[in-house]
Amino acid sequence: xxxxxxxxxxxxxxxxxxxxxxxxxxxxxxxxxxxxxxxxxxxxxxxxxxxxxxxxxxxxxxxxxxxxxxxxxxxxxxxxxxx
Numbered sequence: 473x474x475x476x477x478x479x480x481x482x483x484x485x486x487x488x489x490x491x492x493x494x495x496x497x498x499x500x501x502x503x504x505x506x507x508x509x510x511x512x513x514x515x516x517x518x519x520x521x522x523x524x525x526x527x528x529x530x531x532x533x534x535x536x537x538x539x540x541x542x543x544x545x546x547x548x549x550x551x552x553x554x555x
Contacts, residue, residue, distance in 0.1 A: 479510040479547045487544045488517075492537060499523065503537065506554055513549035515541055529553075 484505045492503055501523035507516040517537065523529040538551040 477546050481508045491540050513547050515551045518554040
């Protein structure tokens with residue numbers, strides 16, 4: 473049985489739901505998957521909720537969101553966020 477390893481918005485959203493949602497819920501924050509560019513291995517996300525204007529969101533992004541997405545999704549080279 474082959475598994476789908478293509479990088480898609482649905483797959484990224486599934487990882488956000490499975491691995492990040494509960495962590496972000498603690499602070500009433502959300503993470504929106506804005507764009508996925510499979511050819512470049514690039515994922516673009518946006519914080520909403522309480523992290524939308526929080527100065528600490530960069531720390532959460534760099535040390536929590538980015539490593540989790542890179543680890544969980546084969547082919548992700550770049551994770552960036554809308555500021």
